Amino acid sequence: GNTMLWLLLVTLVFGSAQGFDFSLLLKKAQEPEAAGGVSCVLCTLGTSIVEQMADIHDKTVEKVLEEICSFFPTEVQATCTYYVDLFGDDIVKLFIAGNNPDQVCHGLGACVNPQCLLWSTSEQAPVMPKPSFSLLQKKRAAQFDPWAWFNQLIDVLAKKHEPIFDFDSDRFSMEPTLRGSSWRGKDCNDFDAEIYPGRIENGKRLKTVDQNCNGIYMKDGIDYEAQYCANSGQLGTVVVGDSAGAHFHIPQEYLNASAIHSGTYKNLLFDLSNEFDVPEASPYTGYMETNPNGPVSSIYKALLKNNKCNHRDYQNIAVNGMRSGSALDLAKTLSRNQTTDNPVFLVLELIGNDVCSSHHDFSHFTTPAEFKKNILEILQYFDTTLPAGSHILTVGLATGSVLWDYMHARTHPIGTTYSNVYGYLNCLELNPCWTWLNSNATVRAAGDKRAAELSAVYPDIIQNNKFKNFDLDYVPFPLAEIEKVWSAKGGQDWQLIEPVDGFHPNQIADALMADYLAAHLNPEWFGPVNPNNDKITQTFGDQGGY
Secondary structure (H helix, E strand, O other): OOOHHHHHHHHHHHHHHHOOOHHHHHHHHHOHHHHHOHHHHHHHHHHHHHHHHHHHOOOOHHHHHHHHHHHOOHHHHHHHHHHHHHHHHHHHHHHHOOOOHHHHHHHHOOOOOOOOOOOOOOOOOOOOOOOOOOHHHHHHHOOOOHHHHHHHHHHHHHHOOOOOOOOOOOOOOOOOOOOOOOOEOOOOOOOOOOOOOOEOOOOOOOOOOOOOOOOOOEEOOEEHHHHHHOOOOOOEEEEEEOHHHHOEOOOHHHOOHHHOOOOOOOOHHHHHHOOOEOHHHOOOOOOOOOEOOEOOOOHHHHHHHHOHHHOOOEEEEEOOOOOHHHHHHHHOOOOOOOOOEOOEEEEEEOOOOOOOOOOOOOOOOOOHHHHHHHHHHHHHHHHHHOOOOEEEEEEOOOOOHHHHHHHOOOEOOOOOEHHHHHHHHHHOOOOOOOOOOOOOHHHHHHHHHHHHHHHOHHHHHHHHOOOOOEEEEEEOOOHHHHHHHHHHOOOOHHHHEOOOOOOOEOHHHHHHHHHHHHHHOOHHHHOOOOOOHHHHHHHHOOOOOO
């Protein structure tokens, strides 16, 4: 493709977007058979964008390849140039010979299965000018391999779901990315493990110190924390779940050749270091006032509206691709002390990965018995760690077959239909949700059936189990209800889905979901209204922001 960084970006689009683990994807890319899978996707989508940019701007492919590296952040331009120099001549030759991106990538040796085509409609063999090295041969011959550097970066992100920059090891950070304050409330002192969002003020410490980072503290001799927040019913917000809870999002202009310009990738490194998630706009922990992709509404903002003493008390512990079987380990990264911290409103949402996989069979489905065991273990763990008076909301699995109904006939930002993209990935056995992103209605229905069976586990647990430190509720995943609200406003169903991955709820859907939950849940779960809210704003403004 035009650059390895660009191709790696595409990997993440169709990897983490639909529940595919970063580290697993990297392992696949390094296996000998990768030429028929990951490398094929990388090459085909990357060269598609190069070809389209050449057509749109009336330039040669060679000229686009010369210019494209300048579009990336300075830190990665050298890597981009390296790969353009390595593969550019052969890509240009293959395009000049009349090949389309599928054929170019077969000619390079990146693709090996003639049945797996994104663009081609015939089985005609590609015109091949016999490049001196195949894609994989060149990779092995390279003395410098930026892929290894990127591998290490993603390996850290995939395995460590706690802040990377956390000097006092309290699981809160002053840096936004790498699981920092984008995910968990900003630490106001990263050298003191007893100062972090959500804690109860320690009366033995100086009251001029903001111990819980909510921006309220003693000044002018007045203990405002005690005056405004004591006995106000403070609650933290937590989500433990998957990419929907993390709000997975990749800007569609990253893949839309007509929208790519010199500033398109200015936030690329930030996006990469946040795993292409936007927890700041999640329906659970979102704190942004506005977002270019739609309104931001969240459980956290609802709690904050009721009580400004809850400022910064949020933890987004959601990971792309999370299944119930791995969620207990994820839950254990929650930072909450039963004695020193305030209670929480915790959302447990696993809306699809227990029925989603790239495998072309149903063996990957989590069984109801397994799911029940997994969820019970998580809840039992929370009962030993959450402060008394907490609340846990469980969210059911999605009825994912609607994704095909909404999206299959529409055009993906890459320029072909979602049906073609889904089918292409299925052919390569790289579609992370073969179950629902599938033209076979029987397969999609089987996914819905198992999803419903797994969702039914939650009410069963609620009916037959009691927990000491939290009450428990359940809500079916409300996509149908959200769609009705959106339709009444004149919207269309496809406008609720992320355009790049064609899988996740987008910003509009997330905001509607948060509003739906706020309207339908027990209002006591959102805590009482603090009568001092206006005084807090008058005294402390934005309370230090985020």
